[in-house]
Amino acid sequence: MGKKQLVEWILEHQSGYEELARQIWERPETAYEESFASGLLGSVLEREGFRVRREIGGIPTAFVAEYGTGGPILGILGEYDALPGLSQKVSAVREPVTPDGPGHGCGHHLLGTAGVEAAVALKHRLDAEGLAGTIRYYGCPAEEVLSGKTFMAREGVFDDLAAALTWHPGSQNTPWSTPTSALTSVELHFRGRAAHAGGAPHLGRSALDAVELTNIGANYLREHVPDGSRIHYTITNGGVAPNIVPDAASVWYYLRGADRDAADALLARLLKIARGAALMTETEVSWDIKGGAYSLIVNHTLNALLTGQQHEAQPPVFSQEEQEFAASLAATLETSQREAALDKARKLGLAPGELLPAAFSEQTPAGGAASGGSTDLGDVSWITPVGQIITTCAPVGIQVHTWQATAAFGSSIGLKGMHYAARLIALAAYELLTDGGAVLTQAREEFRESTRGRRYAPAIPAEVRAPVPVYAGRRESG
Numbered sequence: 110m111g112k113k114q115l116v117e118w119i120l121e122h123q124s125g126y127e128e129l130a131r132q133i134w135e136r137p138e139t140a141y142e143e144s145f146a147s148g149l150l151g152s153v154l155e156r157e158g159f160r161v162r163r164e165i166g167g168i169p170t171a172f173v174a175e176y177g178t179g180g181p182i183l184g185i186l187g188e189y190d191a192l193p194g195l196s197q198k199v200s201a202v203r204e205p206v207t208p209d210g211p212g213h214g215c216g217h218h219l220l221g222t223a224g225v226e227a228a229v230a231l232k233h234r235l236d237a238e239g240l241a242g243t244i245r246y247y248g249c250p251a252e253e254v255l256s257g258k259t260f261m262a263r264e265g266v267f268d269d270l271a272a273a274l275t276w277h278p279g280s281q282n283t284p285w286s287t288p289t290s291a292l293t294s295v296e297l298h299f300r301g302r303a304a305h306a307g308g309a310p311h312l313g314r315s316a317l318d319a320v321e322l323t324n325i326g327a328n329y330l331r332e333h334v335p336d337g338s339r340i341h342y343t344i345t346n347g348g349v350a351p352n353i354v355p356d357a358a359s360v361w362y363y364l365r366g367a368d369r370d371a372a373d374a375l376l377a378r379l380l381k382i383a384r385g386a387a388l389m390t391e392t393e394v395s396w397d398i399k400g401g402a403y404s405l406i407v408n409h410t411l412n413a414l415l416t417g418q419q420h421e422a423q424p425p426v427f428s429q430e431e432q433e434f435a436a437s438l439a440a441t442l443e444t445s446q447r448e449a450a451l452d453k454a455r456k457l458g459l460a461p462g463e464l465l466p467a468a469f470s471e472q473t474p475a476g477g478a479a480s481g482g483s484t485d486l487g488d489v490s491w492i493t494p495v496g497q498i499i500t501t502c503a504p505v506g507i508q509v510h511t512w513q514a515t516a517a518f519g520s521s522i523g524l525k526g527m528h529y530a531a532r533l534i535a536l537a538a539y540e541l542l543t544d545g546g547a548v549l550t551q552a553r554e555e556f557r558e559s560t561r562g563r564r565y566a567p568a569i570p571a572e573v574r575a576p577v578p579v580y581a582g583r584r585e586s587g
């Protein structure tokens with residue numbers, strides 16, 4: 110009975126949440142600058158009677174909002190940051206809203222809003238039925254730079270959760286069943302001595318030489334690391350002009366491994382290479398750790414709980430017009446990608462010409478058992494059991510972080526996937542609150558097995574603060 114009312118409440122109120130998602134999509138903000146989105150979502154929850162705590166982990170755009178009393182405390186995780194350069198209209202031709210501007214190519218405007226929609230729907234059930242338990246929404250910034258949740262976790266805000274539920278926009282309805290890599294983000298800085306590169310090169314000590322030798326060393330390292338490791342870099346400072354021996358140069362690395370230990374081991378080896386490069390070039394090296402995400406632990410119990418709600422949640426029905434828009438987006442893909450998309454759509458049992466799966470299916474990752482990517486959700490998954498699903502918000506074959514994804518996520522396709530996710534999460538949380546603890550016990554047992562008693566410790570050093578723009582001003586003002 111309660112479940113039926115939960116779904117009805119969401120169906121009745123969905124236009125308000127569409128408006129929220131649309132506003133955030135229209136005002137994309139990148140990592141740590143999401144003041145509009147976090148302000149909007151936080152104020153909606155505050156108006157609904159949630160107790161809102163802002164500026165979590167020293168981040169002005171991070172917040173926690175809770176409703177209810179006592180246990181279990183259930184977390185619903187939301188994100189809202191956009192990606193640089195992915196501005197795009199809801200159109201099947203490349204047409205930025207703002208040239209070179211940011212856009213929601215990962216659909217986080219949907220991700221953040223669905224969680225609020227589910228949390229408020231649950232609040233009404235708590236009130237109506239006098240249920241014990243606390244619903245806590247986490248406004249998590251800066252997922253795209255893989256560190257928002259790490260800074261939040263350092264403040265302990267996830268520690269008392271019984272479990273957390275979340276989702277991600279994608280191109281099928283599926284449990285998120287693949288682990289992600291642990292990651293260390295580190296920037297190396299070399300200091301040398303400037304000199305006239307033509308007139309007195311013997312007096313110079315090139316910091317850029319040290320960067321290049323580090324990269325050569327790292328490229329030799331690749332052969333001798335465990336399978337699944339990833340090493341990638343960009344030179345963030347290569348000096349200013351060819352005729353000046355660069356006295357300062359920097360290179361920014363992402364190091365990924367199967368788990369936290371593997372990523373830490375890669376860092377230790379890269380730092381040896383960097384010290385060697387400094388020795389060779391008579392320069393000095395220092396580094397700063399910018400991020401350190403954990404691998405993601407999949408909780409199959411919670412994922413099954415979420416997917417188990419699929420029929421009660423009422424799967425989305427996509428219109429002919431939406432199918433046509435999906436097909437026109439897929440038509441922009443390069444031939445082999447488009448063929449792969451059509452093949453996948455056939456395997457998912459879609460009718461010819463259709464690219465929007467409404468039914469649930471198993472996750473079909475791009476390749477391999479583990480994802481080469483990383484997410485700061487990994488940190489939360491080492492603190493509490495996390496259930497995560499993906500829903501159809503874009504056509505099969507459209508990858509996140511592309512302009513086509515910005516278009517699909519900004520369309521009614523994305524909004525339908527968002528409401529479906531909200532209903533699935535709300536129903537799953539409701540079951541956790543009303544089943545006498547059976548599923549939570551099982552989920553926590555699985556969590557204990559997966560973590561094997563290892564305790565989470567944030568991988569970002571204690572002295573490193575979140576790189577929020579506001580800090581710069583604060584330091585200047587004393």
Ligand SMILES: [Zn+2]
Nearest residue numbers: 215253509510
């Ligand atoms: Zn993303």
Ligand SMILES: [Zn+2]
Nearest residue numbers: 215217252277
């Ligand atoms: Zn994302």
